[in-house]
Amino acid sequence: MTITSLDDAAWDSPWRRRPVGEKVALSASLLLTALCTPSMESSSWVSPVVGSGIWPGALLAGIISVIVILGPARIRGRVLWQAMAAPIVFLVVGGISVLISLGSSPIGTVWWHAGVFSIGPVTTAQAMSLIEHGVCGTLTLMVLAVTTPMVDLLTWLRKFHIPDPLLEIASLTYRLIFVLLDTVVTAGEAQHARLGDAPEGKFGGLNRRMSNTAALLGSVGIRAWTRANRLNDGLVNRGFESALVTLPVKRVGSARFKIIVVTVIAAVWAISWSTTGRIFR
Template sequence: MAHLTALDDAAWQGPWRAVRVGEKVVLSVGLLVTALVSPPWPGCVLVAIACVALTCGPARIPPRTLAIAMAPALTFLVIGGVTVAVVLGGTPTPNAFFAWGPLWADPATVSKGVTAFSRGVSGTLSVMLLATTTPMVDLLTWLRSLGMPSPLVDIASLTYRLLFVLLSSALAIHAAQTARLGRISVATAASATGSLLIRSWAHAARLQAGLEGRGYTGDLPTLPRARSASPAFLATALAVVGAVWAANLAVILT
């Protein structure tokens, strides 16, 4: 279970938890917007490099944790980039790289695929920079302070917490079945899924009963952690984003 909760553990234990959420959002969103509107070179490449350097450097997130978090996204992005680069059907252009049955690709389609992939990778890394340095409870508390309706914040908070309950139940059921049977078959997987749903429903019912017993009135406020402003962090964030934009403009104007 350790590798499944590594992202959350890193956010709680990292040194950037002492930084205000709004300041980290400025950095992450600034890099994300830059990744979405920049060309693959140099914009997206520089955004990706900056995100990895900041995440594994000053934020002190283990590279393995970042790699585990990025692996599913990279798989999806690779598939998406290939489907954009390779055309199904139509008439291949004269300068096509290949034409294999209904599949073909030319420089224009490959360029679109590379652009989609590079923007996806750099944008995902920008979001991971915030996810690996900011616990969900801090982010939800910050959203509440911005005026987000309390019911929405509470639903998001409960859903997030119940995911860990669901994960714990799933791992416990899997370990029990493996110990008894030595392997997991289709039949045992179906049985485990049913048990998981029943246990999750029971957990939710106990949670509801506990809230009612404590006089729940529709609001679950969390006491915010006091954090002082960090002008140096904000200045560094703006400098990083500004440097990427300066490099973009330099390439575009040359």
């Protein structure tokens, strides 16, 4: 996966034509649902299973997010998987650190122990809750990330009277990232064509690789400074003061979309309440 994959997917998605506010509302509603709905362990209708870590609201929010991304938004499954790979690895590592308890534990309260390390029902429930909430919460954010380019999101934020200089700095920095990324790729290909990464000498050419990496970073740093100065000169020559206001694309909201979103979110909360016996955590 490249750094531009999410942005490319957002530009190509048919949901880019939807108002940004609708997509933000959908993503935020699913996120709050995943975080605030209770677990089945506290239910009086379901036999408590210590360590199960089942959160029906979070699970349903994650499933709905996947359906929305792969269905109406028409994002390829490969793009979604590549975007979720790094967060999943991070969450699994964090879950393992929560799963293994450090310190003495009373006998009979753990399933496994070795010295000061132990695994029990409490730590298992906490680890499963962490991973489930993390994965489902990330999926709900992907609904917005893979359907809304950053440019559209920054333009939408102007409605909230955020200072124009802050939005312009964020927008220009975001655009400059892709310019510098292209520079890094081009310079790396040039080094590779000149056998700059060929193993030679001790440690398989480690010294050469470190030297080439340092040269690449130095070159990118100088180019970033130069391009930033040129960008500043261009803005000054155009009479830039606080904002470069452009005409936003008019997008008509859909009453049907809003009704469906409210209905789905309400249904998830109703299912969560019926299976756990509570509304909130």
